[in-house]
Amino acid sequence: MHWTQLAVAAALLVYIGAFVGIMVAVRRSTGAHPRGQTRGYSLAALFNGLAALLLLVTAIAYPLQDRSVDWFGRFVRLDHPLARGVGVVSLALAGVCLIWGEVSLGRSFRVALPERVQPLVTHGIYRFTRNPLALSVDLLALGVLLLAPSWLALISLVLNGVAYESKIRIEEATPVSYTH
Numbered sequence: 001m002h003w004t005q006l007a008v009a010a011a012l013l014v015y016i017g018a019f020v021g022i023m024v025a026v027r028r029s030t031g032a033h034p035r036g037q038t039r040g041y042s043l044a045a046l047f048n049g050l051a052a053l054l055l056l057v058t059a060i061a062y063p064l065q066d067r068s069v070d071w072f073g074r075f076v077r078l079d080h081p082l083a084r085g086v087g088v089v090s091l092a093l094a095g096v097c098l099i100w101g102e103v104s105l106g107r108s109f110r111v112a113l114p115e116r117v118q119p120l121v122t123h124g125i126y127r128f129t130r131n132p133l134a135l136s137v138d139l140l141a142l143g144v145l146l147l148a149p150s151w152l153a154l155i156s157l158v159l160n161g162v163a164y165e166s167k168i169r170i171e172e173a174t175p176v177s178y179t180h
Contacts, residue, residue: 001063001066002066004062004084004087004147004148005062005063005066006063007087007088007091007143007147008059008062008063008091008143008144008147008148009063010091011059011091011092011094011095011140011143011144012059012060012063014095014098014099015094015095015098015136015140018095018098018099018102019098019102021102022102022105022109023109026106026107026109029107030107044163044166044167044170047159047162047163047166048163048164048166048167050159050163051156051159051160051162051163051164052137052160052163054152054155054156054159054160055137055140055141055144055156055160057152057156058072058144058145058148058150058152058153058156059140059144059148062144062147062148068148068150069148069149069150070150071150072150072151072152072153073150073151073152074149074150074151075145075149075150075151075153075154076149077149078145078146078149079149083146083149084146084147086146087142087143087144087145087146087147088143088147089143090139090140090142090143090146091139091140091143091144091147093136093139094136094137094139094140094143095136097125097129097132097133097135097136097139098132098133098136098140100124100125100132101124101125101126101131101132101133101135101136102133103124104121104123104124104125104126104132105121105126105133108121130168131164131168131171134164134165134167134168137160137164138157138160138161138164141153141156141157141160141161142157144156144157145157
């Protein structure tokens with residue numbers, strides 16, 4: 001197994017582990033389902049799910065079979081040692097943003113929209129970025145693209161960017177309560 005495959009596999013394990021961990025922790029501490037709800041935004045949720053699925057396909061296939069890059073249409077311009085180095089940094093930053101973002105959100109974490117008004121989180125990583133969880137997905141998709149450069153990975157990066165931008169706009173249009 002090539003080191004780039006190991007890097008993608010490790011990042012995916014950290015990502016999935018942190019995601020499942022926060023969902024279990026929120027469920028146990030609040031009793032609320034951390035999945036949240038789509039509140040009539042089922043098309044946006046479907047698009048977000050499709051983008052996540054494409055990211056998972058590319059991120060799971062590459063560690064299992066390095067030829068998957070060819071199956072998904074190798075993007076030769078990105079097949080470069082510098083791109084691979086940036087890809088590893090991107091995966092590491094994705095993990096940091098995800099875990100720090102989840103810890104900062106704590107009991108307010110939801111995958112979709114919360115069932116009721118949640119306090120606006122302004123501490124932790126939220127002092128520096130509006131949505132570190134969306135940033136973490138973008139960084140993960142970028143890292144996968146740079147380590148397993150295929151057209152499908154590029155499409156996944158673009159779709160995840162568009163899907164999370166849409167989700168953020170919906171979240172920001174939803175009322176919040178401000179706490180410090």
